[in-house]
Amino acid sequence: MTLVYAAIKEQKQMIVNLEAWLEKGVAHAKARSFDPVVLLNARLAPDQYPLVRQIQSVCDSAKFTAARLADKDPPKHPDTEQTLDEIRARIQTCKAYLDTFKPADFEGAEKRLVPVAFMPGKVLTGLDFLFELQLPNFFFHATTAYAILRHNGVDLGKTDYIGNLSVRDR
Numbered sequence: 691m692t693l694v695y696a697a698i699k700e701q702k703q704m705i706v707n708l709e710a711w712l713e714k715g716v717a718h719a720k721a722r723s724f725d726p727v728v729l730l731n732a733r734l735a736p737d738q739y740p741l742v743r744q745i746q747s748v749c750d751s752a753k754f755t756a757a758r759l760a761d762k763d764p765p766k767h768p769d770t771e772q773t774l775d776e777i778r779a780r781i782q783t784c785k786a787y788l789d790t791f792k793p794a795d796f797e798g799a800e801k802r803l804v805p806v807a808f809m810p811g812k813v814l815t816g817l818d819f820l821f822e823l824q825l826p827n828f829f830f831h832a833t834t835a836y837a838i839l840r841h842n843g844v845d846l847g848k849t850d851y852i853g854n855l856s857v858r859d860r
Contacts, residue, residue: 694759694796697820701752702788704832707853708748709781711839711846716774718844726774732838739831741838743769745777747831749784755824756788758804759816760795 719726730742739747746769757764765787771777804819806812814823833851840846 692793692796692799694799694816694820695791695793697825698752698756698759698788698791698796701755701828702785703853704828705748705752705781705785705788707851708745708832708835709778710853711836711844711850712745712774712777712781714846714850715839715842715844718839718842722843727772729839729842729844730772730774730777732842734834734838734841738834741835742771742777744831744835744838746771746780748828748835749780751824751828751831753784753787755820755828756791756795759799759802759820760791761799761802762795 715729716726719729731740733740746767750767753764756762765783767780767783771780799816802816803813804816806814806819806823836846836851
């Protein structure tokens, strides 16, 4: 398994974790008799994205990482989600898209030159794109989504963030 493919698998696992955090948030809201959509609009600071946009950004970062490193065009999503069902569908769509990639899709990805969308005329090697831009961006938005939920009283801990480990007997 290539390093790039392993990173894509890790992003998908974190999206699975994020999905579980969201469901804990829904349960928290219901237990306290408030509309869970309130959480989708919650933010940590006035100048930061709300939870719904953090989730969209996590999904976008993962799909762009996989697509660009596989030299494919990513699907477009209009960022119009406003309900729990809509954001759940976005998460499912992202996970399904990531599942379409195989290790062979990333052959040569480490050295592939990847255009930097917000810096016209500039490129990064695949590994630099992955480690200097995409993974930090992905985990920034995932961590912020987690923090928004925690800030709003959702009972999440480190094991929720890390998720399941692939432990084995010796």
